Amino acid sequence: MSRKNLLVALAGQPNCGKSTVFNMLTGARQHVANYPGVTVEKKTGFFRTDSGRVELVDLPGTYSLSSYSLEERVARDFILQDRPDVIVDVVDASNLKRNLYLTLQLLEMEAPVVLDLNMMDVAERRGISVDHEGLSRHLGIPVVPTVGKAGVGGKDIKRVLDEQAQKEPEKFFVVDYGVMEPHVQKMQSRVVARMQLPESYPSRWVALKLLENDAEVTKLVTADNADADELVREIERLRSEFEQEAGIPAERHIAFARHKACAGICREFMTLPAEKKASLSDRADRYVCSRFFGPLVLLAILFILYEVSIVFGYWVAGEVWPVWGALETFTASILPQPGFLSDPLLFGLGTWVVKSTTAILNYLPIFFLLFALIAILEDSGYMPRMAFILDRLFRRFGLHGQSTLPLILGGVYVGGCAIPGVMATKAIPDERARLATILIVPMMNCLAKVPLYLILIGAYFQDQGGLTMFFIATVTLFMALPVAKVLSLTVLGKQPSAPFIMEMPPYHLPTVSGVLRRAFERIWLFLKKIVTVVIAVAVVVFVLINFPGLSRERMAEYRAKQEAATATFMKAVDKTGYKGEISADDVLPMILFADSLKDAKRGITDREKAAAVNTSFQQANPVYYAVVKRKGADGKKLNKAYKKVVKLRKKLRREMRTERFESSFLGVMGRALEPVTRYAGFNWRINIALLSAFAAKENSAATLGAIYGIDGSGSVQESMKAGEAGFTPLHALALMLFMALYPPCVPTSIMVRMQSGSTKWMVFSIAYQTLLGLAVATLVFTGGTLLGLTGFQAMWAFYALCVGATVVMAFVPDRQPEKVEIRETCKQDC
Amino acid sequence: MTLDELKPGTATVMKDLTASGALGQRLLDLGFYPGAEISVVRNAPLVDPVELELDGYHVSIRHDEARHVEVE
Numbered sequence: 001m002s003r004k005n006l007l008v009a010l011a012g013q014p015n016c017g018k019s020t021v022f023n024m025l026t027g028a029r030q031h032v033a034n035y036p037g038v039t040v041e042k043k044t045g046f047f048r049t050d051s052g053r054v055e056l057v058d059l060p061g062t063y064s065l066s067s068y069s070l071e072e073r074v075a076r077d078f079i080l081q082d083r084p085d086v087i088v089d090v091v092d093a094s095n096l097k098r099n100l101y102l103t104l105q106l107l108e109m110e111a112p113v114v115l116d117l118n119m120m121d122v123a124e125r126r127g128i129s130v131d132h133e134g135l136s137r138h139l140g141i142p143v144v145p146t147v148g149k150a151g152v153g154g155k156d157i158k159r160v161l162d163e164q165a166q167k168e169p170e171k172f173f174v175v176d177y178g179v180m181e182p183h184v185q186k187m188q189s190r191v192v193a194r195m196q197l198p199e200s201y202p203s204r205w206v207a208l209k210l211l212e213n214d215a216e217v218t219k220l221v222t223a224d225n226a227d228a229d230e231l232v233r234e235i236e237r238l239r240s241e242f243e244q245e246a247g248i249p250a251e252r253h254i255a256f257a258r259h260k261a262c263a264g265i266c267r268e269f270m271t272l273p274a275e276k277k278a279s280l281s282d283r284a285d286r287y288v289c290s291r292f293f294g295p296l297v298l299l300a301i302l303f304i305l306y307e308v309s310i311v312f313g314y315w316v317a318g319e320v321w322p323v324w325g326a327l328e329t330f331t332a333s334i335l336p337q338p339g340f341l342s343d344p345l346l347f348g349l350g351t352w353v354v355k356s357t358t359a360i361l362n363y364l365p366i367f368f369l370l371f372a373l374i375a376i377l378e379d380s381g382y383m384p385r386m387a388f389i390l391d392r393l394f395r396r397f398g399l400h401g402q403s404t405l406p407l408i409l410g411g412v413y414v415g416g417c418a419i420p421g422v423m424a425t426k427a428i429p430d431e432r433a434r435l436a437t438i439l440i441v442p443m444m445n446c447l448a449k450v451p452l453y454l455i456l457i458g459a460y461f462q463d464q465g466g467l468t469m470f471f472i473a474t475v476t477l478f479m480a481l482p483v484a485k486v487l488s489l490t491v492l493g494k495q496p497s498a499p500f501i502m503e504m505p506p507y508h509l510p511t512v513s514g515v516l517r518r519a520f521e522r523i524w525l526f527l528k529k530i531v532t533v534v535i536a537v538a539v540v541v542f543v544l545i546n547f548p549g550l551s552r553e554r555m556a557e558y559r560a561k562q563e564a565a566t567a568t569f570m571k572a573v574d575k576t577g578y579k580g581e582i583s584a585d586d587v588l589p590m591i592l593f594a595d596s597l598k599d600a601k602r603g604i605t606d607r608e609k610a611a612a613v614n615t616s617f618q619q620a621n622p623v624y625y626a627v628v629k630r631k632g633a634d635g636k637k638l639n640k641a642y643k644k645v646v647k648l649r650k651k652l653r654r655e656m657r658t659e660r661f662e663s664s665f666l667g668v669m670g671r672a673l674e675p676v677t678r679y680a681g682f683n684w685r686i687n688i689a690l691l692s693a694f695a696a697k698e699n700s701a702a703t704l705g706a707i708y709g710i711d712g713s714g715s716v717q718e719s720m721k722a723g724e725a726g727f728t729p730l731h732a733l734a735l736m737l738f739m740a741l742y743p744p745c746v747p748t749s750i751m752v753r754m755q756s757g758s759t760k761w762m763v764f765s766i767a768y769q770t771l772l773g774l775a776v777a778t779l780v781f782t783g784g785t786l787l788g789l790t791g792f793q794a795m796w797a798f799y800a801l802c803v804g805a806t807v808v809m810a811f812v813p814d815r816q817p818e819k820v821e822i823r824e825t826c827k828q829d830c
Numbered sequence: 831m832t833l834d835e836l837k838p839g840t841a842t843v844m845k846d847l848t849a850s851g852a853l854g855q856r857l858l859d860l861g862f863y864p865g866a867e868i869s870v871v872r873n874a875p876l877v878d879p880v881e882l883e884l885d886g887y888h889v890s891i892r893h894d895e896a897r898h899v900e901v902e
Contacts, residue, residue, distance in 0.1 A: 063856075063859035063860060064855070064858075064859035066855055066859075068852045068855050068856070094886075095885075095886060095887050097861070097885050097886075098860070098861045098885055098887065101859065101861070249850065251854075251855070251858075252847065252854070252858065255855075255858035255859070255863065256858075256863045256864065259858075259861065259863040259866075260863075285871075285872075285881075285888075289872060289874070289875075289881065290872075290875070291875045292875075294874075294875045295875055384890070388874050388879060388881065388890050389874055389875050389876075390876075391874065391876075391878065391879055391892070392874060392876035392877065392878045392879070393876060395878075401879075498852065498856075499852065499853040499856055499891070499892070499894075499895050500879055500890075500891060500892045500895065501853075501856050501857065501860060501889065501890075501891045501895060502879075502889065502890050502891075503860070503887065503888070503889050504881060504887075504888035504889060504890055505887075505888075506888075
């Protein structure tokens with residue numbers, strides 16, 4: 001009888017076309033999450049075969065199943081602990097010899113394997129043929145040839161899965177370890193017998209892993225064992241016994257034997273073309289990776305990436321904006337109506353939360369384009385080439401060739417976003433370089449920092465605007481590189497550093513469906529994680545800037561002003577024919593009526609439609625309509641008084657907002673910080689703006705606008721110049737540099753936590769950037785003041801300092817010139 | 831002779847691997863074993879890393895790592 005739910009795992013080496021096989025089998029029904037407790041992505045999909053439903057889990061792509069990397073451990077643990085009913089092992093038919101290395105290890109684990117001979121088209125094109133029936137007989141497992149990209153062979157796999165699920169695996173192919181066989185037997189009988197092993201751990205496999213000195217398996221067999229020490233000693237003795245006899249370390253002999261077995265199988269069942277010709281990829285690489293053209297191609301690709309995702313993306317975001325605007329209007333319409341002076345809490349909080357969310361949603365088109373472009377780069381095989389070209393340069397600063405993309409996305413010049421930048425660090429295999437990259441990506445110039453730069457340049461560096469923009473756009477990289485080096489020499493010094501060994505797969509033409517699928521997957525993951533956090537943080541910030549609120553006395557004063565205004569308006573009413581028809585209670589409803597009329601007509605350009613809206617509003621309330629739209633003699637007369645009330649309401653509300661803001665928790669913090677930030681040239685008003693920017697960088701400009709009391713009239717830079725009489729360009733420079741080094745915004749911090757796998761690194765990244773920003777701002781401001789430099793002079797003095805630091809750091813040798821050996825690559829707190 | 835001493839454009843056969851631990855394991859997993867035919871394809875624009883061809887596929891490693899591969 002067949003089981004209802006079949007658990008199938010998909011295993012394979014990197015670049016074997018595993019994802020295309022996964023998509024071929026599952027179609028659109030898939031789900032991405034993380035493996036419990038680790039940052040490795042877990043993709044699950046479902047499909048039906050003739051006899052039931054199948055759950056397909058995509059294991060991380062690994063070359064082998066040792067315990068040296070997190071991915072390998074995740075894959076291995078899944079096979080051992082979740083015991084999938086069948087494992088589909090995807091191998092690249094054009095690269096069979098290396099791919100079989102993993103297959104043999106799967107068989108060693110006594111897992112029920114189905115071999116998927118994928119990329120048959122590529123193999124055929126290269127003149128390689130494989131006797132898959134012979135291979136199947138030799139290994140004792142079904143072998144299915146497929147072309148995942150074209151969807152060929154999917155039915156065969158499903159049929160074989162049904163067959164396999166119904167029968168017990170008979171015999172597993174065994175690799176002959178030659179001179180080691182007696183030692184394997186000894187390890188099996190002596191050590192393995194003395195342990196209480198879970199049933200799912202095959203004894204021969206455990207014995208081999210112990211001979212390989214596998215840290216995880218050794219831990220497993222000695223855990224909960226009374227004489228663990230003795231056991232370890234015995235394992236050590238058996239290992240050295242072999243090494244003395246054979247003159248070669250055991251783990252090396254094991255790997256060599258496996259490779260020999262793979263080579264033997266390939267000799268028997270694979271026919272290579274008589275003559276080898278240079279493939280298209282080889283010919284392309286002659287240019288793409290060459291000394292002269294390589295960097296040029298790289299620059300061109302980065303330029304296109306930037307133009308499409310950031311420049312074009314911003315245009316698309318602008319086009320999509322009305323959708324989010326409509327969402328805001330809709331929320332406002334279903335919440336309790338606003339009041340004359342202050343709004344109900346539910347209205348204030350509701351619109352605030354929605355606005356904070358739409359501010360993030362606004363980036364969606366940009367992220368989507370970015371993710372799609374990255375998927376194209378990944379699928380095409382260009383990523384490893386990029387790392388190949390730049391590794392030498394970045395390594396000098398403790399980074400990695402693959403740090404390029406995260407830095408570009410973060411905004412190496414101007415315009416980027418740290419969130420996808422931090423996300424993209426996932427691909428960096430070297431843990432130390434990966435963390436260093438995560439920590440410096442937020443120092444790049446994200447787009448949200450730009451409004452503040454523009455305000456300050458407009459107000460204080462008008463004559464040298466272009467040069468100042470160039471300064472701030474490029475100085476960040478010269479600050480980030482030395483910082484990365486310092487971090488990797490100090491706090492990251494203990495992090496494991498991995499050797500640089502990277503496969504350069506042949507180029508592939510990415511498929512549209514593959515790229516879109518990947519982009520949607522990532523967007524969805526991003527939305528789920530970020531939006532929930534943003535909502536939570538928005539609530540907290542709302543409380544911080546709105547409470548404790550105004551005192552009762554101040555409220556009474558404002559209310560008196562409101563009543564006076566209403567009274568003046570009523571006097572005007574009495575002079576018109578509306579006497580008795582309009583009461584004091586009508587003032588607020590009338591203003592709200594005008595607001596909703598404006599909302600209803602927003603975006604309507606068609607004259608007939610606009611007239612229709614007018615008519616419906618006129619029918620709903622002819623009196624309000626006449627006053628608001630100046631209809632009739634009385635309406636015209638009263639409209640003047642009405643406008644005055646509206647203007648006063650705006651003024652009062654603005655004053656109240658500023659006052660509430662200044663006395664709020666955040667305002668108090670801003671004042672409390674003044675003694676510290678004074679040396680950096682920041683007063684409490686600037687402090688408030690900077691504090692509010694933590695939620696999202698865009699806030700800095702908006703907050704300054706609110707503080708300096710402008711409502712659409714006049715520019716922020718003008719009001720700022722007028723509002724801060726004592727401000728000099730030196731102040732502005734310090735503020736700009738602080739903003740450049742500013743701690744990551746909340747969504748980025750969340751991403752840092754996700755990608756580094758620990759809260760510790762998130763807190764560290766916030767703290768060190770704040771301190772560094774403050775130190776740099778203080779140095780520039782206080783130092784500049786003491787030396788009597790102008791803002792412009794201080795700017796270039798600082799620039800020279802940073803470039804100097806970069807050059808010096810490039811020549812500081814790494815603390816450990818010898819490669820650190822990784823026993824564990826643990827991304828968790830452990 | 832070790833692999834990092836070879837000039838781009840030359841081919842050789844691997845003799846031994848002197849790296850242990852993670853580096854050794856990685857190299858083994860990727861098919862560096864005695865008897866494997868290796869050809870040096872090209873250096874990166876800034877000299878390091880180096881691209882190799884091994885058993886019909888391409889892999890790039892740093893010269894530091896190539897030093898651990900003994901060749902004929």
